[in-house]
Amino acid sequence: MTALTHPAGTPTWFDLSTGKPEETKAFYSALFGWTFEDQGADYGHYHRVRKGGEEIAGFMAKSPDMAGMPSMWTVYFSSDDAQADADRIRELGGNVMVEPMQVHRMGHMLVATDPTGAAFGLWQPLDFHGYTVAGAHGAPAWQEVLTRDSSGARAFYTTLFGADSDQMPGGMTYYTLKKDDVETAGIMQMDDGHWPASVPPHWMTYFAVDDIQQAVKTAEASGGTVTVTPFDSPFGTIAVLADPDGATFSVIQLKR
Known part of the structure; x- marks a missing residue:
């Protein structure tokens, strides 16, 4: 590997x-x-x-x-x-x-x-360089910032990180950050129809799962909650979960 x-x-x-x-x-x-x-x-x-x-x-x-x-x-x-x-x-x-x-x-x-x-x-x-596996069950799979000013966030992160960005086609406003032609993170525009005003801008972490339906069942049985039920995307099936203390994150069954 x-x-x-x-x-x-x-x-x-x-x-x-x-x-x-x-x-x-x-x-x-x-x-x-x-x-x-x-x-x-x-x-x-x-x-x-x-x-x-x-x-x-x-x-x-x-x-x-x-x-x-x-x-x-x-x-x-x-x-x-x-x-x-x-x-x-x-x-x-x-x-x-x-x-x-x-x-x-x-x-x-x-x-x-x-x-x-x-x-x-x-x-x-210095001696520690970060996570060592991606895309496997339970490993990091993606990350994106959800914000009400996606153009401002785009300008900030591309300048800070020396990154390029592309806008994804489709109905929503979504940019991908890229370093050396490798996609590294996303920027999503929050709209009032999907995110109440009480939800602040935040980064969302995605972890990969082998079976999204089983992951949802396990999360609920283990004291978590499902805040967004599984839905299909071009990259796989996604659900948004909250752990027993309310920290939110996403799981994705990646398309292989």
């Missing part, structure tokens, strides 16, 4: 912050077959999520000062220079919420919001 690489400006990691760590671990273990490895007190008991020995994502219990914040998945993009990118984010109208910080010998991270309000992270690797 060819090792995955994550050039600057492409997705490299995903992590979940949750207020119900034990219920949530049981949920994802049942749904995807994930295992969780506690990194210890030096890392704030951050967990690395693996499947079959492959790196998938990260997992952490919310600290007391985060109690009022929703549980959520965060998408991290690879960076060659987190500090320079933090400055660039501000220049482009974004906001840096967590300043660049070194995580031992693993790498440097920051968390920011784009000018439309969607949160994302950057990761400048």
Whole structure:
């Protein structure tokens, strides 16, 4: 198997912050077959999520000062220079919420919001380079930002990441970001007919599943909810789920 690489400006990691760590671990273990490895007190008991020995994502219990914040998945993009990118984010109208910080010998991270309000992270690797498998059951499959200003988001991310973008044909406004002709992420325009005003701009993480109908059944049986029932797309069948603490994500049975 060819090792995955994550050039600057492409997705490299995903992590979940949750207020119900034990219920949530049981949920994802049942749904995807994930295992969780506690990194210890030096890392704030951050967990690395693996499947079959492959790196998938990260997992952490919310600290007391985060109690009022929703549980959520965060998408991290690879960076060659987190500090320079933090400055660039501000220049482009974004906001840096967590300043660049070194995580031992693993790498440097920051968390920011784009000018439309969607949160994302950057990761400048040292010894840790991100997820190691994609497209298999329980592994990352896609990521997209949902925003009420898709043209503004497009300008921000193409400039920040040095990416190209294409608009998909069809009735909805959807752009794909590309690095070196490889599609890396999507930008979707939120409309009032599908997203209530109470839903803020956000990044959506997709995980692959072998059987979408079974995934939906397992999610419901394990304490999750189905927020969007399975529907067909040009790329596969998709459903949107929420885990036991309300963090939303998508699953996709990819067309093979």
